[in-house]
Amino acid sequence: MNSKFRQILAVVKLIPAGKVATYGQIADLAGLPRRARLVSTALKANDCPLVPWHRVVNSQGKISIPAADAGHQLQLSLLRSDGVMASGSRVDLKAYLWQPSLDTLLFELNF
DNA sequence: CTACTGACCTAAT
DNA sequence: GATTAGGCCAGTA
Numbered sequence: 001m002n003s004k005f006r007q008i009l010a011v012v013k014l015i016p017a018g019k020v021a022t023y024g025q026i027a028d029l030a031g032l033p034r035r036a037r038l039v040s041t042a043l044k045a046n047d048c049p050l051v052p053w054h055r056v057v058n059s060q061g062k063i064s065i066p067a068a069d070a071g072h073q074l075q076l077s078l079l080r081s082d083g084v085m086a087s088g089s090r091v092d093l094k095a096y097l098w099q100p101s102l103d104t105l106l107f108e109l110n111f
Numbered sequence: 112c113t114a115c116t117g118a119c120c121t122a123a124t
Numbered sequence: 125g126a127t128t129a130g131g132c133c134a135g136t137a
Contacts, residue, residue: 001134023119034132036119041134044118056118064118071118 004032008042014108015055017082019098020091022059029105040064054078061093 007030015021021029023036032038043053054075058064063086065072072089079086084096 004134024121027119034120035134037117037132038119038134040118045135053118058118059120066118069118075118 004030004038005042005045007031008039009046009048009051010109011105012043012051012053012056014100014105015052015098017052017055018084018096020055020057020061020079020084020093020096021098022093023056023064024059025098026056029100052078055082055084055098057091057093061091063089 008026011026011030012021023039024034026039027033027035030039039056043051043056046053063072063075065075067089076086076089079091084091
């Protein structure tokens with residue numbers, strides 16, 4: 001299980017600044033199809049600051065952290081400092097979605 | 112042990 | 125656009 005978490009976080013670490021990825025996308029890239037929820041669990045549990053968790057949004061391009069939660073605003077400001085302009089709590093996936101080629105991704109993961 | 116929760120997703124209304 | 129239904133499954137209570 002912990003290995004799944006590390007696999008997920010490893011992929012998240014590869015998201016470049018200025019781009020965003022979706023939970024489902026990360027799950028797929030991590031070899032865990034249909035486990036989008038596990039991605040959110042992993043991010044929630046993650047404490048390592050090297051992991052750009054804020055670059056992960058839901059499939060609608062919206063921040064999934066409840067607005068009531070403090071993390072919501074934090075994610076927004078972190079995205080802005082990445083140069084990702086968000087209207088409200090939504091980002092334009094057409095413009096910012098991370099689209100890595102599978103080759104380069106596997107290379108980055110040392111596979 | 113069972114029951115509920117959730118920073119989710121897709122497809123179909 | 126918005127809602128619903130079903131799938132998914134590690135945490136938490």
